[in-house]
Amino acid sequence: MKLASNPFSKYFQLIRLFWSTAISAELEYRMNFIFSALTSLGGLAGSLFGLFLFYGQGYHFQGWSWEEALIVVGIFTFLKGFSTAFLAANLNRIVKHVERGTLDFVLLKPISSQFWLSFHSMSLWGLPDILFGLFIVLYAGIKLKLSWTSYLSGLIPILFGATILYSLWFILGATSVWFTRIYNITEVLKGLMDAGRFPMVAYPVSYQVFFTFIVPVAFLTTVPAEALLGRANPSWIIGSGCLAIALLWFSNQxxxxxxxxxxSASS
Amino acid sequence: MYPVAIKEPGLKGTIEHFFKRTYKEIHAVQDVSFEIQPGEIVGFLGANGAGKTTTLKMLTGLIHPSAGSVTVAGHIPFRRESAFLRKITLVMGQKQQLIWDLPAMDSLQINAAVYGLSDRAAQARIDELADMLSLQGKLTQPVRKLSLGERMKAELLAALLHEPQVLFLDEPTLGLDVNAQVAVREFLREYNQRFNATILLTSHYMADITALCDRVLMIHQGKLIYDGSLDGLIEQFAPCREVHVELAYAYHKAKLQQYGDVQSIDGSSVRYLVKPELLTKTVSQLLADLEVVDLAVSDPPIEEIIGRVFQVGQVH
Structure with a gap:
């Protein structure tokens, strides 16, 4: 711990402390990690099997080869791991803080409460999904002979996607101030997110509209995958960026x- | 100067808590005005739901008063400015901020970083407070393995790491055994003297109040009904003596009630509350009419006086 000279280094130092304590707390329960790795493998097998059912029959999602669709699965698995590692643990904590009234302690710290609540915890259980996701993307990428610049150009929309996911998640967490117990809502979000497992063209047009403009699932997996494959329409990426920034701003407001x-009810 | 003050009368309003553990939905605080000088220890009395916690929350800036004004250490609490938050702390006996599965030291490091304390400053402060609290060696044990008393002391340490000048303590001795209560009390007394910290304290244990507070505020149904010394409260409200009589055998209740205000009858042991001017008369009557084995006159327990104030709702 060094004396933080500027706010950024203070925040980085805090994230480091938050996560190292979160990891030590979680290492108290080692078996959980093994089970979560097995669960991830099971989930991944499910995704691959679903995709295989289509492609094994000679059916193609319009414009997506087997390997290209695999990239969507890989990004989906990666984001799932990301949300388990960084979002779910913290969000459930907001609910607990509100329920127990310990949010008071957070609000009385001379630090952004959104920062504290968003980064305070992290879960190692998301790690297997993150690794498997990266592995699938890499495997498909090698098969498709993608260059490293392709991976880089995929990275930006993935960042946007992660920001969008975080913002939605945090907004849902904030509603616990009114509803206190909202574990169920997060299940709904998880369920909708599952739609990101396949390229958007897999769905009927009405669903595509829903998953693009109502619940922006398309921006989480399909848009990054297309960017990675070097065929994304720039306007989609710009749109994704705008949406990410807007949602992030909105989550704070x-x-x-x-x-x-x-x-207070009266102010 | 760091006065803690609510200046204008009229903190009126209904504040809804959507989150409170007791699921009590409405708290109202009205006409609560007081000023606290730096270095004072002030006890805050009131029955459950009287508005103590609501007032504490307004003073810490968690709740915005719908009317009236609050100034703490020169700041308006609800703005929750960093400079303000560094000067205050809130300890709640029924809520904890330490991470349950880890040693308190981990939580302390996070707090030190949040308040921007250097390694060395934090360590020096931790050593000093751990010494005052007799917590040496306990800070590296997982919090869940500490006794309730040790945990409360560790909570105090975490809350005081940043050297706050104004302490808001909501039931800091809740659930502790007598020894731990005494230890916490002594620590607070010493902390107040050593750092000239201002302390506003609520407690259900009157012993905390009598041991620590020269001044008490009493709140009843959201209204401030008394502000002054503890002795003054007793004198104003209950200028009564307690007469405890051990009788040779149990008398009928109706007979016993002839002599005064019967507080309790336990077999042959009877307690009366008697006004000072009637004391001699009552005692001599008791001795003349009944077969008295033992008789003692004392001040009634302070809990009883407070209880009566809450029943009646005002100090006469």
Whole structure:
């Protein structure tokens, strides 16, 4: 621990402390990690089998070869791991804080409460999914002879996708100020996110519209995959970036709004 | 100068808590005005739901008062400015901030980083407080393995790491055994003297209040009904003596009630509350009419006085 000279290094130092304590807390329960690795493998096998059912029959999603569709599965698995590692643990903690009233402690710290609540915890259980996801993307990428610049160009929309996912997740977490127990809502989000397992063209047009404009699942997996394959329409990537920034901003505003209700009904 | 003050009368309003553990939905605090000087220890009394916690939350900036004004250490609490948050702390006996599965030291390091303390400053502070709290060696054990008393002391350490000048303590001795209560009390007394910290304390244990507070605020149904010394409270409200009589055998209740206000009858042991001017008369009557084995006169327990204030709702 060094004296933090500027806010950024203070925040980085805090993330390091948060995560090292979160990891030590989780290592108290070692078996969990093994089970989560097995669960990830099972989930991945499910995704691959689903995809295989289509392609084994000679059916192709319009414009997506087997390897190209694999990239979508890989990105999906990666994001699933990301949300388990960084989002789920923290979100459930917001709910607990509200339920037990310990949010008071967070609000009285001279630090952004959204930062504290978003980064305080991380779970190693997401790691297997992250690794398997990367592995699938890499495998498909090698088969498709992708260059390293392709991976790089995929990275940016994946970052946007992760930001969108985080913002949606945090907004849902903030609603616990009103509803207190909202574990169920996060299950709904998880369920909708599952739609990102396959390229958007796999779905009927009405679903595509829903998953693009209502629940932006398309931006989580399909758009990054297309960018990675070097065939994304730039406007989609720009749109993805705008959406990410807008949602991030909105999540912050929404949190401030929610806190007004946590603290007082009359102000 | 760091006065803690609510200046204008009229913190009116209904504040809804959507989150409170007791699921009590509405708290109302009205006409609560007081000013606290730096270095004071002030006890905050009130029955459950009287508005103590609501007032504490307004003072810490967790709740915005719908009317009136609050100033703590020169700041408006609800803005929750960094400079303000560094000056105050909140300890809640029924809630904990330490990470359950890990040693308190891990949580302390996080707090030190949040408050921007250097390694050396944090360690020096931890050593000093651990010494005052007799917590040496306990900070490296997982919090879940600590006794309740040790855990509360560790919570205090975590809450005081940043050298706050104003302490808000909500039931800091809740659930602790007598020894641990005494230890916490002594620590607070010493902390107040050593750092000239201002302390506002709520407690259900009157012993905490009598041991620590020269001044008490009493709140009843959201209204401040008393502000002054503890002795003054007793004198104003209950200028009564307690007469404890051991009788040779149990008398009928109706007979016993002739002599005064019967507080309790336990077999042949009877307790009366008697006004000072009637004391001599009552005692001599008791001795003349009944077969008295033993008789003692004392001040009634302070819990009883407070209980009566809450029943009646005001100090006469």
């Amino acid at each position: 929404f949190w401030r709004f929610a806190l007004r209700f946590y603290t």
